[in-house]
Amino acid sequence: MSAPLTLKDFKSDQEVRWCPGCGDYAILSAMQKALADLGVSRENTVFVSGIGCSSRFPYYMNTYGFHSIHGRAPAVATGVKCANPELDVWVITGDGDGLSIGLGQLVHAIRRNLDFKIILFNNRIYGLTKGQYSPTSETGKVTKSTPDGSLDQPLNPLTVALASGATFVARCVDADVKHMQEVIARAAAHRGTAFVEVYQDCNVYNHHAFEYATDKKQRPDHLLYLEHGKPMVFGAGSDRGIRLDGLRPVVEKLDNGNQDGLLKHDESVHDPTLAMFLARMKHPEFPEPVGVLRAVSAPTYERRLMAQVQAAVEKRGNGDLDDLFNSGDVWDAK
Amino acid sequence: MKNPDTLEEAPAIDDSRIRLVDRVAIRFAGDSGDGMQLAGTQFTNTSAIFGNDVSTLPDFPAEIRAPAGTLAGVSGFQIQISSDDIFTPGDRIDALIAMNPAALKANLADLAGGGILIVNSDEFTPANLKRAGYAENPLESDLLADYRVHQIPITTHTVEAVKEAGLGSKESARCRNFYALGLVFWLYDRPLETTQNWIRRKFGKREDIARANELALHAGYNFGETAEMFALRYRVEPAKLPPGRYRNLTGNQALAIGLVAATRLAKKTLFYGSYPITPASDILHVLAGYKHFDVRTFQAEDEIAAVCSTIGAAYAGAIGVTASSGPGIALKQEAIGLAVMTELPIIVIDVQRGGPSTGLPTKTEQADLWQAIVGRNGECPVAVIAPMSPADCFEAAIEAVRIATRFMLPVMILSDGYIANSAEPWRVVKAADLAPIEIRHATNGGDFKPYQRDDHGSRPWAIPGTPGLEHRVGGLEKAAITGNVSYDPDNHQRMINQRADKIDRIAHEVPPQAVFGDTTGDLLIVTWGGTYGAARTATQRLQAQGASVSHAHLRWMNPFPANLGEVLGSFKHVLVCELNMGQLQTLIRGRYALDAEGLHKVKGRPFMVSEIVDAAERVLKAPSKSTGTHKSNGGVA
Ligand code: SF4
Numbered sequence: 001m002s003a004p005l006t007l008k009d010f011k012s013d014q015e016v017r018w019c020p021g022c023g024d025y026a027i028l029s030a031m032q033k034a035l036a037d038l039g040v041s042r043e044n045t046v047f048v049s050g051i052g053c054s055s056r057f058p059y060y061m062n063t064y065g066f067h068s069i070h071g072r073a074p075a076v077a078t079g080v081k082c083a084n085p086e087l088d089v090w091v092i093t094g095d096g097d098g099l100s101i102g103l104g105q106l107v108h109a110i111r112r113n114l115d116f117k118i119i120l121f122n123n124r125i126y127g128l129t130k131g132q133y134s135p136t137s138e139t140g141k142v143t144k145s146t147p148d149g150s151l152d153q154p155l156n157p158l159t160v161a162l163a164s165g166a167t168f169v170a171r172c173v174d175a176d177v178k179h180m181q182e183v184i185a186r187a188a189a190h191r192g193t194a195f196v197e198v199y200q201d202c203n204v205y206n207h208h209a210f211e212y213a214t215d216k217k218q219r220p221d222h223l224l225y226l227e228h229g230k231p232m233v234f235g236a237g238s239d240r241g242i243r244l245d246g247l248r249p250v251v252e253k254l255d256n257g258n259q260d261g262l263l264k265h266d267e268s269v270h271d272p273t274l275a276m277f278l279a280r281m282k283h284p285e286f287p288e289p290v291g292v293l294r295a296v297s298a299p300t301y302e303r304r305l306m307a308q309v310q311a312a313v314e315k316r317g318n319g320d321l322d323d324l325f326n327s328g329d330v331w332d333a334k
Numbered sequence: 335m336k337n338p339d340t341l342e343e344a345p346a347i348d349d350s351r352i353r354l355v356d357r358v359a360i361r362f363a364g365d366s367g368d369g370m371q372l373a374g375t376q377f378t379n380t381s382a383i384f385g386n387d388v389s390t391l392p393d394f395p396a397e398i399r400a401p402a403g404t405l406a407g408v409s410g411f412q413i414q415i416s417s418d419d420i421f422t423p424g425d426r427i428d429a430l431i432a433m434n435p436a437a438l439k440a441n442l443a444d445l446a447g448g449g450i451l452i453v454n455s456d457e458f459t460p461a462n463l464k465r466a467g468y469a470e471n472p473l474e475s476d477l478l479a480d481y482r483v484h485q486i487p488i489t490t491h492t493v494e495a496v497k498e499a500g501l502g503s504k505e506s507a508r509c510r511n512f513y514a515l516g517l518v519f520w521l522y523d524r525p526l527e528t529t530q531n532w533i534r535r536k537f538g539k540r541e542d543i544a545r546a547n548e549l550a551l552h553a554g555y556n557f558g559e560t561a562e563m564f565a566l567r568y569r570v571e572p573a574k575l576p577p578g579r580y581r582n583l584t585g586n587q588a589l590a591i592g593l594v595a596a597t598r599l600a601k602k603t604l605f606y607g608s609y610p611i612t613p614a615s616d617i618l619h620v621l622a623g624y625k626h627f628d629v630r631t632f633q634a635e636d637e638i639a640a641v642c643s644t645i646g647a648a649y650a651g652a653i654g655v656t657a658s659s660g661p662g663i664a665l666k667q668e669a670i671g672l673a674v675m676t677e678l679p680i681i682v683i684d685v686q687r688g689g690p691s692t693g694l695p696t697k698t699e700q701a702d703l704w705q706a707i708v709g710r711n712g713e714c715p716v717a718v719i720a721p722m723s724p725a726d727c728f729e730a731a732i733e734a735v736r737i738a739t740r741f742m743l744p745v746m747i748l749s750d751g752y753i754a755n756s757a758e759p760w761r762v763v764k765a766a767d768l769a770p771i772e773i774r775h776a777t778n779g780g781d782f783k784p785y786q787r788d789d790h791g792s793r794p795w796a797i798p799g800t801p802g803l804e805h806r807v808g809g810l811e812k813a814a815i816t817g818n819v820s821y822d823p824d825n826h827q828r829m830i831n832q833r834a835d836k837i838d839r840i841a842h843e844v845p846p847q848a849v850f851g852d853t854t855g856d857l858l859i860v861t862w863g864g865t866y867g868a869a870r871t872a873t874q875r876l877q878a879q880g881a882s883v884s885h886a887h888l889r890w891m892n893p894f895p896a897n898l899g900e901v902l903g904s905f906k907h908v909l910v911c912e913l914n915m916g917q918l919q920t921l922i923r924g925r926y927a928l929d930a931e932g933l934h935k936v937k938g939r940p941f942m943v944s945e946i947v948d949a950a951e952r953v954l955k956a957p958s959k960s961t962g963t964h965k966s967n968g969g970v971a
Contacts, residue, residue, distance in 0.1 A: 012806070014806075014818065014819075041801075042801075042804050043798070043799055043800060043801040043802070043803070043804060044798070044799055045798075046650075046798045048646070051809075058806050058808070059806050059808075059819065061806075062804055063804050064798040064804050064805065064806075065804075065805070065806035065807070065808075066646070066649055066676075066806070066807055066808060067806065067807070067808025067809060067810065068642065068645070068672060068808065068809065069642070069668055069669060069672050069809055072638060072639065072642040072669065074639075075634065075638065075639035075640075075642035075643050075646070076642045076643065076645055076646035076649070077646060078607075078632065078634075078639070078642075078643045078646060079605060079607060079632075079642065079643035079644055079645060079646025079647035079648075079649070079650065079652075079654060080646040080647065080649060080650040080798070081646075081650075082605055082630050082632055082643070082646075082647060082652075083603060083605050083630070083646070083647040083648075083649075083650035083651060083652035083654075084650045084651065084652075084797075084798065084799060086799065087650065087798050087799060104635055104636060104639070105635070105638075105639050105642075108634075108635035108639065305630060308625055309625045309626075309628055309629075309630065311625075312625035312626040313625075313626045313628075315626070316626040317626065318626065319594070319598075319624060319626040319627030319628070320765075321594070321595055321598055321765035322764065322765050324591060324594060324595075324624075324627070325581075325591070325595075325762045325763060325764075325765065326579065326581070326762055327581075328581050328582070329379050329382075329383055329528060329581060329582065330579055330580065330581040330762060331382065331383040331384075331385065331579070331580055331581075332577075332578070332579050332580070333385060333572070333573075333574075333575040333576070333577055333578060333579075333580060334577055
């Protein structure tokens with residue numbers, strides 16, 4: 001065996017061409033570091049992307065990579081996995097690629113529970129086409145294409161994933177690289193579709209869109225770091241928590257650090273209700289959850305597909321061409 | 335060859351009531367719920383097993399159950415059986431079975447004068463007549479004076495005959511298609527055995543239904559025998575097909591089997607990603623039943639996902655195939671461009687139907703030729719092959735896979751609704767006789783370059799999982815050799831040239847254009863795809879009359895065979911017959927700068943032999959070559 005791979009081994013020879021200061025750099029190096037730490041093999045790893053700034057990602061990974069067309073990366077990845085279920089496949093997409101033109105492909109890939117990982121870079125803007133509002137832009141967003149403010153309601157990537165039946169849903173922010181690596185590692189370990197939203201700063205067209213969540217000082221007050229089995233506590237001095245009031249979550253100031261009655265996180269509960277209301281918690285009313293919202297196990301699409309193939313072979317024997325040609329009503333001409 | 339219309343000339347044989355004829359064309363027509371496709375298919379299989387050459391034309395409405403009794407709901411199945419080679423289901427029919435007034439109205443015009451007309455008189459009620467738009471009952475008028483009309487209360491007879499099976503009255507009446515089939519079997523002196531076996535296989539679990547259908551089948555047969563309603567019966571002797579084993583295949587079945595065969599020949603896995611669409615869905619249905627061949631079928635959420643999954647599968651080393659019809663192909667085109675750019679071998683099947691837009695979903699047309707060859711953004715060539723008949727789909731599928739994997743590009747198979755649904759005998763091949771398809775995957779070693787071309791101009795097929803070949807592909811222009819992203823102007827020109835060059839090289843890989851008849855002469859009839867049969871029959875007829883006419887049928891549409899220009903240039907006139915408004919004609923004129931004329935028809939139906947004969951005669955009579963004016967109604971343009 002050769003020496004274990006390092007972050008550098010996952011860097012391709014291509015010059016990275018994102019704008020200086022773009023959040024994509026942090027995601028790229030978190031991914032390279034995470035894969036090196038996981039000890040995956042480069043030849044078994046495939047990155048598939050669509051179109052947009054984020055989708056240039058595969059060019060910079062020294063693995064197999066496929067920069068496909070706008071919105072369709074999940075479909076390309078589906079074919080890759082059906083052809084070779086053994087490969088580790090990552091889908092890289094953005095809020096425009098995955099939630100606008102490619103929403104159909106995203107939802108259907110997730111509902112099938114194909115065993116690949118989807119990383120959605122959410123910067124709430126179209127970067128590559130130079131700054132139009134995106135499906136995650138807040139209503140009223142003033143951009144080149146919406147000088148009087150956008151009219152659309154934003155989509156929430158996590159609720160879309162949950163509504164599609166995602167078996168793994170997580171979120172992280174580009175400014176917290178260490179946590180991002182942990183989330184990536186968790187996604188890699190999941191069997192089935194893993195959906196990860198990354199808050200990503202487009203410093204050219206939508207700088208500071210997530211400042212409340214990325215700025216070191218503000219972060220503790222505005223993010224809820226989820227931990228399985230632990231009470232939901234946040235704030236600079238861990239001084240606040242989340243409690244249920246009927247069917248609604250509420251923020252509670254802790255009395256002397258007393259965590260009694262706080263909601264405990266359970267990522268493994270099959271019913272998606274808890275994950276759904278976590279996903280719906282929005283700044284500024286709530287801290288926004290990061291980490292793993294949901295991780296449940298379910299059979300993957302390709303495993304079930306191969307089981308059907310296997311069952312057919314067992315029942316009918318390995319297909320024989322001459323049997324196939326001679327099936328049905330045949331007759332002989334003399 | 336004898337004209338089947340002049341039955342009187344046929345000699346009588348042993349049974350003085352049976353006449354021998356060379357060919358006969360029959361059409362079963364009824365409401366879409368009447369089981370006419372089933373009756374037609376059964377008649378086809380029985381005749382094929384009996385040894386006749388057969389050619390069929392199913393014709394059904396786009397609606398699954400249009401309002402009962404209306405013209406919109408009429409479903410028909412035409413079949414021609416012959417003791418010679420035949421290539422078409424027949425221009426005119428010798429016998430029409432009309433299960434209701436609407437079926438009579440929709441089909442009567444195609445019945446030859448003096449032909450046999452069997453009607454289910456039970457259905458000629460005032461309400462049904464009104465639904466079909468008849469002001470008076472045609473059975474009581476002189477509208478049918480030219481035909482040999484047999485009014486039979488088929489429903490009543492059927493219900494009576496199946497009584498002992500103990501079905502309800504509705505289910506009993508539903509057996510009437512088997513009654514009609516039994517009667518037609520008697521009329522054309524066919525054995526019942528094949529259909530009986532089929533009934534037992536199909537309804538094995540419902541003893542009562544199987545019994546009822548058998549009773550109906552026999553009742554129909556016996557009615558013919560005893561009723562003395564028919565003065566004559568007819569027999570078509572077995573055709574002298576080349577010796578061998580045969581089975582009937584529709585084009586869609588032949589494509590499915592051909593794809594499985596090709597994949598085995600390549601020692602690969604078949605991945606089939608598609609989205610349901612008429613008339614292509616049957617390929618998915620058939621392939622979904624071949625999982626024991628490691629066929630992996632995927633019903634995608636839409637046409638785009640279907641083709642993209644196919645590209646992903648090809649990237650990962652499978653034989654990736656997708657299929658659709660015109661509207662779906664339009665949706666797939668961007669992705670097909672991606673496969674051109676990434677130089678991955680995928681197969682795209684277009685089972686053409688009437689367009690534009692949703693058009694005529696269940697009717698045939700050949701108007702996607704331009705869409706196949708040039709319908710994408712940029713200079714984006716793909717190879718295009720058009721099978722010429724249902725059985726030829728088998729070969730076309732294998733050739734498509736061979737070319738796609740050798741040249742690393744998408745190959746489009748242009749079928750059509752007529753080929754897809756009609757059946758003809760296919761001579762069963764032996765797997766061992768099929769040439770293997772050699773696949774060379776890149777392997778580790780040395781300095782791997784994803785776009786380094788081999789002696790076919792192809793880049794290596796390097797599949798994920800292979801150590802040392804990690805590389806990136808995508809839709810952005812590739813630098814020659816390295817495959818890195820490149821916006822360099824000269825490189826772009828070079829890559830465009832290289833992709834076009836691969837197509838040109840295919841022209842030398844496929845058989846040269848053959849000509850049926852003399853290689854020079856007054857007129858060359860040029861066709862492609864499903865128009866083969868009508869044109870070949872027309873050519874034979876014209877040649878028999880002494881006309882200087884030959885026929886060239888194209889299978890590879892892109893590239894054209896290398897010698898095509900020479901072939902075309904050896905005739906005074908070139909007449910391109912196609913079911914569109916002149917798409918191949920225009921390509922030929924542009925490519926070879928010659929004055930090809932055209933016969934165009936877009937009526938959702940195949941050419942009749944007579945239409946091609948007439949057009950050829952008009953061209954031959956014309957004083958000199960003229961481009962003529964455009965006549966949209968089947969005229970020569
Ligand atoms: S436009 Fe925005 S998202 Fe795109 S590379 Fe530049 S900073 Fe990054």
